[in-house]
Amino acid sequence: MLTPIVIDGLSDAALLFLVAVGLTMVFGVLRVVNIAHGSFFALGAYAAITLGLWAGALGLSQALSYGALVLSALLVAALFGPLTERLCLRATYGRGEIAQMLVTFGIFLILDDVQKLVFGVQERQNDAPLSLLGVCNLGGIVYPVYQIALVGLAVVVAFSLRWFLRGTRAGKLVLSVVHDAEMARFSGIDTAKVSVAAFTFGVFLAALGGSLASPITGAAPGMSAEATILAFAVAAIGGLGRVEGAGLAALIVGLGRAFAVYYAPAFDRATPYLVMFAVLLFRPQGLLGVVETRRL
Template sequence: MQTAVAISVDGLGFAAWLFLSSVGLTLIYGVMRILNIAHGGFYALGAYSSAWAIGLFVNSGGAVVYSFLLIPLAALLAGAIAGLLVERGILRYMYGRDEVLMVLVTYAIFLILEDATKLIWGTESYVAWQPAFHFGTINVMDIPYTVYKFIIMAVALAVGAALFLVLNKTRVGKLLLVVIEDREISGALGINVTLFFTVTFVVGAILGALGGAISAPEISVLPGIGAEIIVLSFAVIVIGGMGSIGGAMLGALIVGFARALSVHLYPPAELFSIYLVMAAVLAVKPYGLFALAESRKI
C-alpha cells in the first residue's frame, strides 16, 4: 500500500512538472506549426533566472516567503524578453519555410541560448532550495513530501484550466482557433495573424520559462538542463498529440506514472520506460492520443 501511494504522489508530481515544462511547446506547435527546439533554452533561462534571483534576495536578508513572488516574475521576464527577441528577430523571417528547416533554425537558437546562459551565469551550478523547504513537509502514509511539490501540482492545474478557458471561452481564443484552421482566410477576414503568432510564441516561451523557474528550488540548476527537458517534453507532446493542450496533460500523466513505476519497481528502466510507453502509443495512434491525422498536401 505504501509503495502504491508513493508511486501515485511521485507520478503526479513528475507529471505536473512535465506539463508545465511542455505545454508551451505544444501551444506553439498547435498555432504556428513550429517544433520549437529552442523551448529547452527558455526552460533553462527561467531556471537560472529564478535560482539567481532567489539566491540574491535571500542572501541579502529578504524573507523567504516573499521569494515565491520571484518565481513567476523571473519566468515572465525571461520568457517574454527571450521569446520576443527570438520571434521578432529571427522566426518572423522564416514563416512559410519547410518544417525541417524550422527545426534546424530553432535548434540553432537553442544552442545560442545555451551559450547565453553560460555567459550570463557561468558554468557553476545554482541551488535555490529555500522556497521548497519554507512550508516544510507533509506525511502521506508515513512518507514525507515537501508541501512545495503539491504547490507545483496546483500551479499545473491552474495553468491548464486557464489555457482551456482562454482557448474555448473567450473571443481571443475563438479567433486563435480560426488562425489555426486557415491562416490565409484569417488574414482575409481582417485577423492580425502576425500579432497572434507573436503573442502565441511569447506566451509559449513564458510557459517554458515557468517550468524551469518553478522547478529551480527542487533541482540543481546547471548547464545542460535545457537539453534534458526538450527530450522529455517532446515525448509528452508526441504521446498526447502535438498541438493539443489536453493531450499534453494526458501525456504528462502517462510519462509521469511510467517513470514513477519504474523508479519504485525497477530503477534501471527509468528512462527506458518513458520511451517504451511512447513507442507503444505511437504504434497504436501514430499521431498521438488527441491529434487528428492531417491530410498530406502536395
C-alpha cells in the same frame, strides 16, 4: 505502497507537463517545432534562482521568492519571446519544418552558450521556496508541500490554458489562426500580432516550467537539452499541439516512471521512450492528436 507511487507519479507528471505544455502550445498555434524550447525552460530556472537569491541577499522576505518564480518567467518571455519570433522565426513561416528546426536549433546552441557565459558552469540552486512551505506526511512518506502544490499548480495551468484558448476572445483569435491562418487574415485578424503573442506566451510557459521546477532541480548546464528531449517525448505521446494530450501523456509517463522506480528500477530511464514507442506504433498522431489532411 500504492499511495506513494501515485503521489510520486503525479508530482513527476506535474513537472513533465510544465516542461511540455509550452512546446505543444507553440506547435499547436504556430506550427513551429521549437527545439529552443528547453533553452527557455533553463533560462526560466536560472532567472528564478538568481532573482530569489538577490531577494535573499537584500534581506527581503523569503516569501518573495515565490513572486520571483513568476516574475522571472515573465521577464524571460518579455525579453526573448518577441525578439525570437520577429528576428528569427518569422522568416521561416511557410518554408517547411526543416528551416524551422535548423533556426530553432541555432537559437538553442546560442542560448546554451549564453547561459554558461552569464550564469557560469557550476550548478545553481535556491531551495527557499521548497523549504518555506515545509513538509507533510502522506501514506507514511514525508513529502515537501511545494512538491504537492506543484501538482495543483500544473492542474491550474492546464485549465487556465484551456479556458484562455476556448473561453476568451484572445484565445478564440489564436484558435482561428491555428485553424486557418489565411481565412483569419481575410477576416481582418492581424495574424502577425497573434503569432508574436502566441510565441511569447509559449516562451512564458516554458520559462514558468523551469522556474517552478528550479527549487527542486536547481539549474545546471545541460538542462536545456534534457528539457527539450523530454518535452518532445511528452508532446509526441499526447499529440503535438494538444494541451490536454500533453497533460494525459505527462500523467502516463509520470506514473510509469514511479512504478518503474518501485518495481523495475532498470526501466526508469527508458519509460518515457517506451511509452512513446508504444503509442506512436498504434497512433502516429499521438493519443489526442488528430490526423490532418494536407492542403495542396
